[in-house]
Amino acid sequence: MPTTRLATSNDLPAWAIVIACILAAASLVLLVIEMRRRERGGIGILVTGVLALGALALAVMRPVRIAARESVVGARVVVLADTSRSMALASEAGGSLATDVQRSRTRQKTRDDVVAALSKAAPDARVLELGFADGPPKPLAGETARGQRSDLGSAIRALAAMPEERPSAVVVVSDGRLDDPQEDAPKPVLAELGHTIHAPIHTIATTRNELPDASVRRVANATAAVAHVPLPLRVDIGCSGGLACEKLTVTAKELREDGPPALLASGIADVKDGKASVDLTVTLDRAGVRILEVGIESPTGDAIPENDRRLITLNVARERVRVLHVAGQPTNDVRALRQWLKSDASVDVVAFFILRTPADTPGASQEDLALIPFPVDELFSVHLPSFDAVVLQDFDAQPYGLERHLPALARYVRAGGGLIMVGGPNSFVAGGYAGTPLGEVLPVSLDGAPGATAADTAPFVPAWTEPGRSAPVLGPLRAIVGDELPSMPGANVLGDVRPGGVVLWTHPTRTTKSGAPMPVLAIGDEGDGRSIAMGIDGGWLFEFSELGARTAGRGHGALWDGLLGWLMRDPRFEPAQVDLPEGCIADVPTTLRIRTAGHALKGESVVLDVTRLDKSGTAPVHVEKPLGDGDAPLEIALPPLPMGGYSARLRLGSGPTTRRDFACEAGGDEWADSRPDPERLRALAEATGGTFAFADDVRAIRLPKPTVVSAERHVVPVAPPWTWTLLAATLLGAHWFMRRRGGLS
Incomplete structure (x- = not known):
């Protein structure tokens, strides 16, 4: 816009103008003092003196008239508004959650009012409103108080690294409960934030009141x-x-x-x-x-x-995987498994086999016996919780008194333990497990009806199922043997797979009552634990057979490494990885991220069930969604969940289940200490050259003034320089004349 104004000559430095003004003021003071010695003509002396001083100053400054077309460019001001979870707390006593605004004002509402007031207080400023919590700042619009941290330091450093124009000032609006800088940060650390951004940091505290709170x-x-x-x-x-x-x-x-x-x-x-x-x-x-x-x-x-x-x-x-290995007789399969367990330094195995039953009559004293009675009561009533997994291999429950401990063993599995039942002449139905509590936690059903077949002794080669080919639990074995499996010397007769179970190998000819291929190897979840049913006793053939000779016997270790690792929830053998990138905040929607790591088949469906651990009546969440084709992780939006612990179970297609437990807190670390900290904000402002204010005094913040840019500028002297000199000389002469008349020298 066009403007016209007066100014001093462009060739005159600012310091010269200041000195001229000081000398003129000093001369005026001396004139007033001299007026006390006058004899007459006081008004004339004063008037001519003032005029002479003014003319002399004009002769020095030589005023000019500037006509220009100018535009005003507002200073760039970045407002960093705290979006951490602590801003959902009340500013005054009377409420805590954001839904309590009817009873009390939240810090977030105060923060938003402060940001709006800043824009009104500096209408010419170019204000950029960003929210900070954890990580780089984000546009404030739409950001709610859900951040898990108040990391102002990271926000400042990210702002300084941006390629855009640097701000002339930064205004931080927060309650002062920051993670970085810390509460006891010294002044040099605070000043470094200002040096990083090369601008003063002004701070505004949303509240000064402490809520009555124990935490x-x-x-x-x-x-x-x-x-x-x-x-x-x-x-x-x-x-x-x-x-x-x-x-x-x-x-x-x-x-x-x-x-x-x-x-x-x-x-x-x-x-x-x-x-x-x-x-x-x-x-x-x-x-x-x-x-x-x-x-x-x-x-x-x-x-x-x-x-x-x-x-x-x-x-x-x-510290070590603690395994209880119980076998009924020293078969080749028992020896091979026990040897592998003993050879793994990460496994602490307690093994019992070649057992003597209480009914045996050896005809010798206890001191002369090498075989001791099986300590079934001590193991399954006292020491059972100390084991991570229990392996029952070709073991008959009845002769050793294990039947009365089967309910406890089933509870052990549901509480998070692992169970592997390995086949043989005394296992599954033949071992008396059909219709027992332990049979209910196996991934397959057992037919204990009178006359039911317990085993099929005909040799066979197990058949891979589609889930078995893609399951990570058998990935190490398939990397060694491919699709080839050794011929097994018979199998235990198993029933249909239970809900939640997955069949990895089947019998090539036998079927279950439903007509499905009979499972030979199946895995499944039961409560908080996992169980495996292996209806063969020929696993040792992966080590000692023609196939074992071609693969240097590595298949046996690979098989058991995968089975035991899956039982212990080793991430290597999980079909998917489940995490919550932003955590879980109670009563706030969150996102669950799924990575399949190439184990899933393209086009498979994802079935997700989220349940509360304490079963407190919260409705479970059930989601079914196609996996899609790319390698990008799949994100599933979860509805708001009440505060508590949750278990997410994920199944890809018909494969095994992946479980992830997580917790939803109302405020987490951000609510652990509800006290505001305005003094930390004050110290930050003082260390960086900024100003501090509370929310009710926003105008106390001194924001930078706008910059005036001239597009076209014309400078014209008000009068020629000699005119000002002549005027000054004339008035000085008149003043000298009046001084002489008044008796002043």
Whole structure:
């Protein structure tokens, strides 16, 4: 737009103008002081003196008239608004969740109002509104308070690395509860953020009020979680906002699918100055993903009861895979399996075979016997939970008193244990397992009707099923032998596969009652555990046969490495990998990502079932979706889930199931400490040259002024330089004359 204004001469430096103004002001002061010694003519002396000083200043500055066509370019200002989960908390006492806005204002609502007020306060500024939580900042529009972290440091560094124009200022709107920079960060660390972006960082705190809140602020374990090994936990408790906290009971429970949460440890927190720490020791019997609930009793008046318990996901490892191997007689298959188990350094095997029954009468004293009675009661009533897997190979349950322990063994499987039943003359139906609780956890049914055939002794070559060819559990074996399998010396007669089971090998001629090919090798899930039914006792032929000779006997180890690895949920043998890239927040939709790693067949369907571990009445989620053709991961949107532990079971086509347990928390780490931290924001602003304000004083933020750009500019002197000089000389002469008349020298 066209503008016209007066200015000083362009060839005059700014410092010269400043000196001229200072000298003129000093001369005026001296003139006023001299006026006290005048004899007469005070008004004339003062008027001519002021005019002379003004003319002299004009002669020095030589004013010009500038006519230009100018445009105003607003400064680039980046607003970084906190989108972490803590912004869903209330600004005032009276509510905690975002759905409580009728009772209390949330920090997110205050944040949005502040961002809107900033745009109004600087209408000429080019404001870019971004949200930050974990990772690079994202456009604020549509971003809700769901971030699992408040990583301002990463957002600043990502902003500095962007190829766009650098901002003239950054405005951070947050509650101050940041993960980076940390609470005790020194001033040089804070100043470095300003140096990174080369701009001042202004900060605005959304709230200054602490809610009355007791919470589990942190759960830490100093060592890795290992099955059967005590795990020490340090639980930090906080109490703020004037809430009365003295002694709080702290508990640690494991969420289990087979029943209510199991209490593992408890303690008393003695809260002093709003803080307390409790040391607990827990022991987890099962490896894999386990979910612990660590909580406290909610004190009266607690505004955020959701953070009184934390759901901790532990990936429990095994120091060694502990296997109980029980065999009825020393067959070639028993010897081969026992030798392989003993040769694997990662396996701790406890083996019993060549057993003596209680009915045997050896005719010798106990001191002279090399064979001891099978300690069935001690193993299956006391030590059973200490084993990761149980292998029953050609073993008859009746003579050894195992029948009364079959319900406990079935419960062991459903609680997360592994079971492999290997065939032989004394296994499956012949071993008395039909119609028992243990038979119900096998992946195949057993026909125990009178006169039912228990075994077929005719030699045969097992046939691959389509799921068997693609299942990762048999991938190592197929890499060695291909589609070739050795001839087996007969098979146990097995029934139809149970729901959830998968048949990998079948008999080439025998069928079940339903007319389906009879399973020879099947796997399946049962509750929290897994089971395998191998209806042959010729696995040793993978090592000692013509096929074994051609493959250097490596097939036997590959077969059992896959079976035992699948039983232990080794990721190598899972048909898919399931994860939640953004975690799970209670009552907020989330996404589950599936990677098949090339094991699935193109065009197969994906069947997903998500159930709550404690079976508390939450409706299960069932999704069926085609896998598609590319190698890109498949993402499945999950509806909002209440706070708790969940189990996701995924099946690709007719293959085996992959399981992933996960927890949904209301706020997670972001709600663990609900106190706002405006002082950290104030320190950040001071260290980077910015200003700090609360949400009710947004105009206190000093944003940069816009830049004026001239497209066309004309400079014309107001008068020739000699005119100003002549005027100054004339007025100085007049002033000298008036001074002489007034008696001043």
